[in-house]
Amino acid sequence: MPNGPLIVQSDKTLLLEVDHEQAAACRRAIAPFAELERAPEHIHTYRLTPLGLWTARAAGHDAEQVVNTLLEYSRYPVPHGLLVDIAETMARYGRLQLLSHPTHGLVLHATDIPVLTEVLRSKRTAGLVGAKIDESTVVVHPSERGHLKQVLVKLGWPAEDLAGYVDGEAHEIALETGEWSMRPYQAEAVETFWHGGSGVVVLPCGAGKTIVGAGAMAEAKATTLILVTNTVSARQWRDELVRRTTLTPEEIGEYSGSRKEIRPVTIATFEVLTSKLKGVYTHLELLDARDWGLILYDEVHLLPAPIFRMTADLQARRRLGLTATLVREDGREDEVFSLIGPKRYDAPWKDIESQGWIAPAECVEVRLDLPHALRMAYASAEPEDRYRMASTAKAKTDVVRHLIAQHEGEQTLVIGQYLDQLEHLAEAVGAPLITGATTVNERQRLFEGFRQGEISTLVVSKVANFSIDLPEASVAIQVSGTFGSRQEEAQRLGRIMRPKADGKTAHFYAVVTRDTVDAEFAAHRQRFLAEQGYAYTIVDAEDLLAQA
Template sequence: MAPLKAAKAKAEWKKRARKPSSKVLLGAEPSELGADDLEELAHDKDEYFRLGDVDEQFRDYAALALKGDHANRPLWVCPDGRIFLETFSPVYRQAYDFLIAIAEPVCRPECVHEYVLTPHSLYAAVSVGLDTQTIITVLNRLSKVALPDEIREFVRASTGNYGKVKMVLQRNKFFVESAYPKVLRKLLKDPTIQQARVTDEDDEGLAGSFHRSAALPDQAAAELGNTDVGAEVDADAAPGLDAGEAAAAAVAGALHPEREVHSFEIEPTQVEHVKARCLPGGLNYPMLEEYDFRNDTINPDLAIELKPHVTHRPYQEKSMAKMFGNGRARSGIIVLPCGAGKSLVGITAAARIRKSVLVLVTNSVSVDQWKHQFKLWTNLQDHQISRFTSDQKEAFTTAAGVTITTYTMISYSGRRSDESAKVMEEIANREWGLLLLDEVHVVPAQMFRKVIGIVKAHCKLGLTATLVREDERISDLNFLIGPKLYEANWLDLTRAGHIANVQCVEVWCPMTKAFYHEYLKKENAARRQLLYVMNPNKFQSCQFLIQYHEQVRGDKIIVFSDNIFALREYAQRLRKPFIYGGTSHQERTRVLAAFKRNPEVSTVFLSKVGDNSIDIPEANVLIQISSHAGSRRQEAQRLGRILRAKQAKPGAVGAGEFNAFFYTLVSRDTQEMFYSTKRQQFLIDQGYAFKVITNLLDATARGELQLSSEEDQLNLLAKVLSAGEEEAGVEVLADADDLAAKRSAGGGAVRTAGTLAAKSGAHGLTYLEYDTGARAAKPRTLTKAGKPRHALFRRRAQGKE
């Protein structure tokens, strides 16, 4: 390339770097680009900037004009839908409440948060009463730059039809409700909806009259629209905002005054068809689901009241305001960190609706815990609460009550006992006021989606801490349950003392020579996970951490392992109790009770059955020795086991900023390191940082621990190599483990895939057959007569041998 041409290419690079939506190669400076790259760059206007392994567009918004008082405004609103929030802004709290209502959080570290506008997030905004103009107006007031036209168009396109149609259940009848009569007439032109309508004799056809009623004011939207930010913003710190503009800076809305709504009735059996027809793929009028529980005189009331000592934290009150903002109960999802009081939020919703409640959880242990929570926070007695599990099949004796069961008990399609079938029939035939779904992120699994179709509920409330799935099916919840109503920020709750301040540590454990030699062998591919989990250096690190936190700090410790072979081996060598899928319900309850109350039991080993819905508030240390590949959800759920707010221990060594500890033990130079990095991504997006320790133990410390001799390590290696294929893999459970409990209790045969070699106890070893006799030592080359054998017969004899 000629020097002049190269100079022009460099100038083009600099010019394009100042343009919005420009892209560069590898983020390199012009001086780092080769001649071919510069020539290609000078002609091609659409090159990609590569960030890691993902193609990302290089964006430079220097052309966006800043407002004169931009320093006092908290948001950067970009044309591509991304929004950045400064957490040090004086109006951060109000701006966060507004953003979390209209956008999805992407990353929320300490100083600057990133959000993105999506159609589903705007759908959720409309569901809590925000309209199109309110969203645009508030975004413009909060933005440091003029609101881009692309954002205005996107908001209008996404929210134009959202919220215009609602599905309401009143007096046991389903109504399609809207404040826009023209929209209802448009829907009635569709044959599916027209056939589903319940017509009266005096109706006048498509252009006939609708039922009319006054719309109730929306408290949640009013709070978002009328928050007095001006009272919280210092006039000296924000001189560019007058009182009226400051009051609107966070969420001031142009909400519509109270208006009249119109509705028509549809057949109950056609509700699902009508909802499906109104989705964006059909008529594009997504329906909001609301329950007018105050006017429901058909279903009996539940005599439930919260106890006088119950107090709600601010974020719990906000989540309830989003659900009950207009006097009706909205179906949707509330996202709170583990240990932040999700159970109390669900119980408060049940107490406000005051109708029969069906609670679905992931395992039988959490069934007992939810019953305890209902008795702790409300005035309900035992006869008003029933449990439906593989071991307990109860029924409440009052007209209305609370039933607590698992997802698998409802969705199970096999043959049931007479007692179980009777309880299931009662659940399917009853009209539930509230369907409470704990750990709602498991619902999109195919077997659990049956639950939504089986249970007839007026209002559905999902609770979770991790609205994330590796199969990318979390968006199904928008149709199965409803939009996200509220999501709390983990770091904000940590600063306020509502959840524990956790130090996250990744401990790198070098593989021993013998274990790594077997790890690299091709024939041991199926055992590689077991080899890096049973790494003697990892075991010693685990033993050291347990001894330190038990003896020096007096902590309560949970050790997690997805691999049952490793779970047993670690627990038995260290003489600690352990729980896995095959452990009976009674044994689980006994072990957990001892862990909570017995000072002599400070450590418990858990398999993946402890990931969800197990309440162990006493634990403040978690050690992870084995996990499920790169599951971000599992990492966050396990961290949640120690997230409950902790009280400082007087005189404890190391007491300071951190009051909980999360250790992940990783074998170096193995596939486990890749998985560990992927698993941490969700927690990093919530603002957590992982400290890496590469030299936890020195030679002196190792000598005082188990498996310090080479002989012990080789014996362990032989045991690992002789393990069967089932033992070498991770524990296989459904999202709830009642099926595993039923298999062990029922005594039925279970068919599993495997090989005979795995059953021999010597899989992976080599058998060498040889003969020690004289014939093997001296090959036969002579005939019986002593003459040399012919070459032909010698070859035949060798072939037979």
């Protein structure tokens, strides 16, 4: 009788025994097609979904590989019906194909004619397709390429897009590799993306996603539009491109709230692109301002809905999404899949860590009690008020002070959600505070002071969740978060994972109030990191403070 780490169930759940000697290998093997749902101490629960299986199929995995993985690691016989369902679900991908026809331009072609008949009878495809060329092929207007792919995913028949791309306006871009070279996984990510045409590259924070973007630009050798989260991120991209490529500062434009430059490489913020004037998106002309050959989406897991709508019209352009996690709390992973493209490359965090490219990290959850005087007020509070009460508990201040003292001499970030809590903490520990209200210039000044070691502790709001390069940070203390956001937890851990000069371990602390929604949300936030192989050690705050 095999004694594998996995229990495969007919309801499409997979139960992984964390302490099993094969657990790490099994986790890596199922990651391309299974999504982690729950990650308590001993048994992690994964689920098989159509989108996960189609993503694996688009990335080159076939049903045989998925089935063999389950058979290899399963402790008990795998339900036959589930294996059949996996094969049939994965076989749905690619029965419809978007192709470039020599006479009719863009067409939707079916290798299975009844499938085409089925989707054409749907009201959702009305207006997206034109006349039939023959019984297996129908004309598609180029402007509907993205919208049609969205609809087909929702109908359960995801199309394989083989229609190709326009080259866009040529612009010479090369990597400047005199003093550095791409890491093997970065080069592999670029090659895999370029071969696939469009899609998403998933790499841990600190693993050099910007370098992958620069590598893709060097392949395209064309005008490039880069969409980023904020102005600080835009300027970091500009500085990195000047450093790593043959581009000059004059060739790179910033399109943000403060500047409106359109150049061969233009870096635009989500905020300015999605801003409206009298109900109209006034900056969409940027998408047509040049004949872009490549569009880069930084932090693709954070793309706002209007950017998806814009992207639906950009299907003839090569598109590269960059992210540390494809988890979206709004459930729009299918939009990323259909409009940006499937996952083309995914490097597990622990694999990159073992190669020395990101720092090893120790995750600790510090649990404290809600003061007795507040327990009745918490119990009788409205549900929407309970999280704020629990996550801003004053007792967290003493824990933060203790942790900063424990890591004296190390660069430390204190991260939270609520501004009044952060203002109190900044004053209590004597550290500068960065929030959304902090000007871009002041943020850059404080971040630079932190990088240079002139500032040892920074208190930051969620503006520092993403796209902030602070390689010296080695300790992060999280006091509150955006409810149960898995993507935010990953981003916050990522702030401290740049490899350290002395090779030391990074420390990530989540300070949580037990027996409250603060603890419930913390457990949910930790799911993605658990999938990557990170385990949280639980420490009692009283025991921690007693060490002082």
